[in-house]
């Protein structure tokens with residue numbers, strides 16, 4: 001499956017409804033929603049009250065990426081805010097098994113996110129519980145950063161792990177994705193590409209989404 005999840009972090013927050021409607025009308029699959037707590041990552045973005053408004057206008061699943069410490073504290077409240085897919089950082093959580101079960105019990109899809117310096121081997125005993133694994137291809141916290149090249153080999157390693165232990169699991173990549181690296185990421189085995197600046201800073205976001213999606 002080849003999917004695109006545009007990151008609203010790069011949207012115009014003064015015109016959020018307009019940008020969400022643009023995404024509704026585009027060929028994108030999910031809406032990527034970046035939650036940052038100023039502790040796990042240096043930046044602070046937004047939380048549940050803003051997500052409730054995003055949900056009101058969005059007609060596609062909300063792919064909520066939690067860059068927060070101890071994410072298990074907030075599973076239920078992100079469900080109530082409208083998350084459909086909830087991903088938690090491996091590095092920010094002590095009890096992955098428990099939190100992934102809580103995400104599923106709340107009726108969401110769930111998964112683990114790895115920072116660029118966290119090896120794929122960490123997932124060996126948690127991959128069975130993941131609907132999706134998100135590989136960070138930049139250090140989390142900001143949009144518009146440069147893509148880290150060793151992501152391709154991590155995607156291939158993860159593809160191998162998934163084929164052994166959970167073939168249904170989707171592989172998502174986040175950070176610095178653009179029209180040049182998208183085909184290579186799909187070729188390496190990625191299923192879902194997050195794109196912030198590549199979409200929102202382009203002259204024609206709808207056609208950029210179409211182009212990114214066709215790169216497979």
Ligand code: DX5
Pocket residue numbers: 007009010032034065138139140141142143144145174175176177194195196197198
């Ligand atoms: C970074 C966020 C990303 C970010 C991607 O911490 O997780 O989702 O918005 O933005 P680009 O595509 O501009 O790197």
Ligand code: ZN
Pocket residue numbers: 007032033034065174194
């Ligand atoms: Zn993200």
